[in-house]
């Protein structure tokens with residue numbers, strides 16, 4: 272019998288299907304928390320077309336393993352944990368890099384207010400089409416089939432000054448250093464003062480490059496296959512001491528286009 276793996280005083284029974292003995296969060300040590308909160312469930316049903324979209328995920332991985340970088344979508348537990356890093360009590364502008372088949376996007380769209388906006392940047396054409404179909408009836412969601420690096424352009428052409436949150440699931444660790452730094456710079460500059468850049472990654476290597484951000488806090492999240500570092504980088508609040516949240520679009524008419532916006 273496999274002996275239980277002990278993590279920060281909690282018992283984690285195995286890696287598939289069984290529940291951990293108890294919720295257990297270690298106190299922050301040097302900005303890193305190890306969390307063991309809920310079941311591993313990447314394979315758990317996630318709504319109507321969950322099986323189909325997971326098949327799509329696996330197929331896209333086979334086509335472009337380095338770009339997709341995972342054979343299954345994020346677990347429900349990871350999705351909920353990531354969403355809990357955002358405050359949805361006000362209208363928000365949120366950008367997501369690499370939504371894949373949309374497991375985080377659906378949760379964000381579910382939580383955000385009717386006058387919020389979610390911009391999805393997805394390089395893969397098949398995922399983009401699947402996202403267009405999923406969000407066809409939701410005017411708040413804008414699917415952009417293109418590189419995350421086009422964020423400044425896409426914000427500008429919609430008259431959006433900045434984002435409250437930028438979420439990333441793209442495999443940053445395999446980006447060349449100059450591309451990585453350029454995307455970090457664009458991401459930082461696109462955030463409102465006090466806004467957050469949230470990433471979930473197998474490694475925490477981005478932390479050493481993301482020095483533009485004033486504050487970073489990581490946790491190691493075990494309830495996903497594979498376990499992930501979730502890191503929240505925060506842009507410095509404004510000089511007046513309070514974070515300015517993202518301005519509403521200057522030209523609301525620039526936002527009426529629903530569905531895919533081809534950027535490249």
Ligand SMILES: C[S@@+](CC[C@H](N)C(=O)[O-])C[C@H]1O[C@@H](n2cnc3c(N)ncnc32)[C@H](O)[C@@H]1O
Nearest residue numbers: 341344345369370371393394395418419440441
């Ligand atoms: C590991 S998958 C994450 C999918 C999904 N967010 C999830 O958590 O299950 C990475 C996704 O990022 C996309 N991607 C990779 N590089 C990208 C880039 N530069 N811009 C936009 N999307 C990118 C891939 O096509 C893929 O869909």
